[in-house]
Amino acid sequence: MAITLPHDAMAQMFSAAKSNTLPADEPNWNVCPTTTIAAVTSHDNVRHLRPMRWGFIPSWYDKPNGGPLLINARAETIAEKPAFREACRQRRCLIAADGFYEWHRDGDTPLPYWVTRTDGAPMVFGGIWQTWGDQATCAIVTTDANADMAPIHHRLPLILPPDDWALWLGEAGHGAAKLMTPAKEGVLSLRRVSKAVNSNRATGPDLIEPLIEDE
16 A cells, blocks of 8 residues: 555544654555554544554464464454454554555466545545554455456455544444445546556555556
8 A cells, every 4th residue: 555645634634633653754655564554543532643563463472473464354254353353343443545556466467556546535444453562553454345346356445434434433332343345336446557566665656657558
């Protein structure tokens, strides 16, 4: 995914108080797993924009890489999986991004796509979080693909509109499970981009430019 929205703008969008320990306020066009990002939580109906490691660490890991890297949590099984079920009930968060990359397999070659909201608004993912040691860690919830995504991939991050943020954060009572459905058709816009993004060292706004000709 890519995150370029400044912390001040993100805090204003969510009506959240900013933590003093947020990561550097710099655009990141290629956010990789284990990167520290900004996420929103709510405590006593007060929202906080705080740093989180993208890569959920279950409580029983003896070190951050003590098991599989958990960057996503499937909506269909999140309530039963030992790693996620407590966080699903008690610790949900929101993660804002410009969009995300997805890869379509054409034979052995993964072809990257850049995915954004059709309306140009920031994309807000539903996530879960947990504290491990002295850091908060998170995963993004995923659903089945919608009609926009299905031609290239079978999964899709949980994308929440503003009207659903309070329920997902637990501010509007119970019932967040009903939000774990694919985005409606037409919400997403997809375009092919360069294979440069296949490298976790790649960076810069050129990564999201439309692919003009085959590589």
